[in-house]
Amino acid sequence: MSDILVVGAGQLGLMMAVAGARFGISVDRMDHVTGEILPGTSRTRIKMSLEKIIENYPVITAELEHLLGNDIVEGLREFPAWLNTEAMALLPARDQQKALLDQLGVATSPWQAITKPDDLDSAQVKLGSDLVVKTIRDGYDGKGQWIVSQGGVDDIPSSAYGNIIAERKINFTRELSLVGARFADGQCRFFPLVENYHQKGMLRYTLAPASECVELQAQAEQMLQTVMDNLNYVGVMAMECFESEFGLLVNELAPRVHNSGHWTQAGTDYSQFDLHLFAILGRSVQAPERIKTSSMMLNLIGCEWNPEWNSLPGIQCWWYGKSWRENRKLGHINISCKSSNALLEICDRLKLTLDHFHQKMLELAIERLRSD
Numbered sequence: 615m616s617d618i619l620v621v622g623a624g625q626l627g628l629m630m631a632v633a634g635a636r637f638g639i640s641v642d643r644m645d646h647v648t649g650e651i652l653p654g655t656s657r658t659r660i661k662m663s664l665e666k667i668i669e670n671y672p673v674i675t676a677e678l679e680h681l682l683g684n685d686i687v688e689g690l691r692e693f694p695a696w697l698n699t700e701a702m703a704l705l706p707a708r709d710q711q712k713a714l715l716d717q718l719g720v721a722t723s724p725w726q727a728i729t730k731p732d733d734l735d736s737a738q739v740k741l742g743s744d745l746v747v748k749t750i751r752d753g754y755d756g757k758g759q760w761i762v763s764q765g766g767v768d769d770i771p772s773s774a775y776g777n778i779i780a781e782r783k784i785n786f787t788r789e790l791s792l793v794g795a796r797f798a799d800g801q802c803r804f805f806p807l808v809e810n811y812h813q814k815g816m817l818r819y820t821l822a823p824a825s826e827c828v829e830l831q832a833q834a835e836q837m838l839q840t841v842m843d844n845l846n847y848v849g850v851m852a853m854e855c856f857e858s859e860f861g862l863l864v865n866e867l868a869p870r871v872h873n874s875g876h877w878t879q880a881g882t883d884y885s886q887f888d889l890h891l892f893a894i895l896g897r898s899v900q901a902p903e904r905i906k907t908s909s910m911m912l913n914l915i916g917c918e919w920n921p922e923w924n925s926l927p928g929i930q931c932w933w934y935g936k937s938w939r940e941n942r943k944l945g946h947i948n949i950s951c952k953s954s955n956a957l958l959e960i961c962d963r964l965k966l967t968l969d970h971f972h973q974k975m976l977e978l979a980i981e982r983l984r985s986d
Contacts, residue, residue: 616640622677623652625934626871631655633887649686664689675894679706679869680752697894701845701869708750709779715864718844720837722864723781730775737780744783759815786856790824792834793875795850795889796842803889803901804835810874819979822877822909825986833862850890880930880948881909906950908957910979914945922967928960954983
């Protein structure tokens, strides 16, 4: 019998399996499309019945919230081993997620459900002329999103109406995210707020910790804990926010380990993956501490593997073993240093090994680091 089954066979489950091995925790993965089991970090695929899965895995978690409703996934939801049933049912739907935030008094961008084109007119009157329209389900990394200004509704397909919401477009100062874990006894552990840079809806880099966030840290922790407590959630959850003239506004919640938490693999004594495993297994752990002062995570998107990365000092490279596809997340690089100057020095060396696109992303990160 293994300790944990992760539903999903992507990089998050893979890194969870790697984290488990460090602590003698056996983590297998399940391809949620085919229902096949992948033991540990292996690419071997094993067919297993629903009954056998339930017999073999006392704890079942997930690396993604947008799960296909196939027979095996739906069958797993009926058993106590499947964790966070309420959160996994509610949070993947943006309208339900936004309604929960409103109910709990957690600040978020004002929004409205859109069932027909005329609803956009009323939304612009209510919310403002500039809107962000999002699909209720499955939209991520910029997919299923449209920017709407006066008269700009032509790009939204007619089939989308009834399955979209509109939000007020927020002019934010910066994008922040908080990753935290809640344990079954109600205790929570949080990492520092980090600053994220997105382009076309996809995370490009993360800087940790975000500067000048002492007051925002306490506020963000209270917001995320309010949500986790309400859902009786156990494990890691991520909260993406906008810092704006209206204060801190929640943009999105993810009931899982998160891309903006990857920096913890090199920058803290316990990573987000460690913390998730400890929480869902009920193992006590101290609050994670930063082991370095300045950290950065750079996503590697639609590029080729470069062996030079592994020869650079201070670089921790994760490569996911995926087939190449344009705009696909294929890996990430973590850098953690005892000073921001040391981090900048490594970034300058790293830049020489990157293609033009990733050089531009790194230059933006360098510029931001220097401005702090």
